[in-house]
Amino acid sequence: MPTGQTDMTTIAARLQAVRARVAQAAHACGRRPEDITLLAVSKTWPAEDVRAAAEAGQGAFGENYVQEGIAKIATLAGMALEWHFIGPLQSNKSRDVAGHFDWIHSIDRLKLAERLSAQRPRAMKPLQVCVQVNVSGEESKSGVAPDEAVALAEAVGVLPGLQLRGLMCVPEPTDDQALLRSRFAELRRLLAVLKERGLAVDTLSMGMSHDLEVAIAEGATLVRVGTAIFGQRDYSHASRT
Numbered sequence: 001m002p003t004g005q006t007d008m009t010t011i012a013a014r015l016q017a018v019r020a021r022v023a024q025a026a027h028a029c030g031r032r033p034e035d036i037t038l039l040a041v042s043k044t045w046p047a048e049d050v051r052a053a054a055e056a057g058q059g060a061f062g063e064n065y066v067q068e069g070i071a072k073i074a075t076l077a078g079m080a081l082e083w084h085f086i087g088p089l090q091s092n093k094s095r096d097v098a099g100h101f102d103w104i105h106s107i108d109r110l111k112l113a114e115r116l117s118a119q120r121p122r123a124m125k126p127l128q129v130c131v132q133v134n135v136s137g138e139e140s141k142s143g144v145a146p147d148e149a150v151a152l153a154e155a156v157g158v159l160p161g162l163q164l165r166g167l168m169c170v171p172e173p174t175d176d177q178a179l180l181r182s183r184f185a186e187l188r189r190l191l192a193v194l195k196e197r198g199l200a201v202d203t204l205s206m207g208m209s210h211d212l213e214v215a216i217a218e219g220a221t222l223v224r225v226g227t228a229i230f231g232q233r234d235y236s237h238a239s240r241t
């Protein structure tokens with residue numbers, strides 16, 4: 001993991017810049033910045049960088065790899081942070097997520113949700129969940145197909161130990177702003193369908209470092225930002241489990 005390069009001041013300054021981007025994007029489309037949650041994606045970065053961000057006022061962090069995430073959760077247990085699991089999850093690792101995280105954004109099949117439901121310790125608050133939708137079709141692997149998303153969300157929504165909060169997507173990488181916008185619009189449309197069907201959902205998890213403005217213009221309520229806060233990731237030493 002990178003050491004020594006990213007000091008506290010750098011992370012605090014980058015955080016401030018990202019918050020300013022979120023606020024500006026919100027104002028540009030007549031939304032309130034406080035209606036958009038900033039999730040700091042800390043995957044591959046050490047617990048000390050998370051601590052620096054937390055000391056600069058950041059409360060919610062996203063992780064993609066189970067073992068790496070729970071190690072940081074344990075290290076920073078005294079800080080009352082909120083932890084979101086946002087990566088693809090193998091069923092055999094579901095217990096670690098159920099036992100340690102506050103949120104998961106990457107529910108893409110009922111079997112995984114059923115395992116998390118059964119494994120969520122009842123002493124903990126319900127696990128907050130989003131269904132991940134593959135809005136880019138065959139070009140991306142993760143997520144449920146758009147035409148199956150509503151049925152999956154409805155099935156997830158009744159499971160004990162879980163609280164369905166909404167939908168998440170990661171569009172294919174593209175420089176085509178109109179295409180990107182249409183992907184986010186598709187997720188927004190699906191969330192509206194869930195609301196029409198009476199589900200109490202409030203979360204559109206979409207937008208990352210390079211496209212958070214477009215996502216906010218299309219209604220994102222939570223943006224997941226890594227690089228713009230912590231810097232360019234180096235995967236060579238990361239434990240990818």
Ligand SMILES: *Cc1c(COP(=O)(O)O)cnc(C)c1O
Binds near residue numbers: 041086170209210228
């Ligand atoms: C890594 C990751 C992010 C953050 O991406 P950046 O481009 O670094 O902001 C957001 N969402 C998911 C699902 C990720 O895996």
